[in-house]
Amino acid sequence: MNYDYDVVIVGAGPVGSTIAFYLAQNDLNVVMVEKKTHIGYPLQCAGILSKHIFEYNELPDEIIINTINGAFLHSKNHILNVGTDESVAYVIDRVGYDQFLSNRAIQNGVRLINKKVIDVDIEKGITYFSDEQSITSKVIIGCDGPNSTVSKTIGNMQQNFNASQILVSINDEDMDNFRKSNRKSVDYVDVCFYEDIVPGFLWIIPLQNNTCRVGLFSNYSHRQQNTIITDFLNENFEYEIIEKYKGFIPIFNNKNQLVKKRAILIGDAASQIKPTTGGGLLIAFDCCKIASKYITDAIKKDNMELLKGYQKEFNKKYSKEFSYQFKVHKTLNLFNDNDLDYIFEKAKESDCENIISEYGDMDNQSKVVKEFIKRGLIFKITPKFLFKKIMNIFGF
Secondary structure, eight states: OOOSEEEEEEOOSHHHHHHHHHHHHTTOOEEEEOSOSSTTOSOOSOOEEEGGGGGTSOOOGGGEEEEEOEEEEEOSSOEEEEEOSSOOEEEEOHHHHHHHHHHHHHHTTOEEEOOOEEEEETTTTEEEETTSOEEEEEEEEEOOOTTOHHHHHHTOOOOEEEEEEEEEEEOHHHHHHHHTOOOOOSSEEEEEOOTTTTTSOEEEEEOSTTEEEEEEEESSOHHHHHHHHHHHHHHHOOEEEEEEEEEEEEOOOTTSOSEETTEEEOGGGGTOOOTTTOOOHHHHHHHHHHHHHHHHHHHHTTOGGGGHHHHHHHHHHHHHHHHHHHHHHHHHTTOOHHHHHHHHHHHHHTTHHHHHHHHOOTTOTHHHHHHHHHTTHHHHSSOGGGHHHHHHHHTO
């Protein structure tokens, strides 16, 4: 059979553009299909990446809005201050970043088609458009987000958290009062763990000139989330709303297939999202590198069975970390505001701020969890009546 392309990528966001770039470098004939006229719009991300980004992808200096050294962690009545003297994360222009990655792919020979994909035939390699046209390819890659058409065709069950975010202007004095600190710094984020939000959380990410992204992810509807964020802002700050955003965060499901016949999934479409933070861009970029090997090999050897190596390598690399994060996720579900206040108070007394500062990692939360377990702190700082439930969750 003659194919129009070696690879069709459904979705030209940061993940689709990155895998397209890698495959083009491997001399494959690649096309990205994107329903949005303007890449990156609307914004659907908190726009913060850990310092490890440079291990996985390019990040131009002009895309970086702010650097982050640490965080103020909030319960209702207590605050933990964790951080270092070095940058641990970058606040980015996410729209600009999406466009940079898309342009990089196009400049390296990838074609971009602005059409909506309504169906795919993963056995014959056919991608169908809403205008009743279609194209064929040896491999179809689903990078089409939380409600992936490709993932549905494979037969996966897809579940999502809702996420909402508001860009606001907040003055320094209000932020100092909220943090109970006069630390004049825009290089710290604020993360709030409240009973009505956990296992999700509310964040304040500083940009520049007193502007912040304030958002949350949870099981609530977008309307309810907007109310929660607005009530939070009204209670703590004088502020001015600049823009509002909303989106979805996939819930990882290890039973989902990442590969079937001629189809392969990466990123949100594969629910490759950290259970604790809802972030997943670095994991997705890593998966682009992993997948590109198997896709190139499968096409050049005309053997689609080779694609299955991608899922095996992903499981080997990430299954344990995701398992730990799910345990943290389940544990957070146990706590009400009184429990969280107790934990934060005991954590401060037990020098946990320094431990989190030393071992905390946005991309590998199991490191700090293991350190807490090794030192016996996970039981020292939690209410005694929850010991048995926590032991069951962690398998002690």
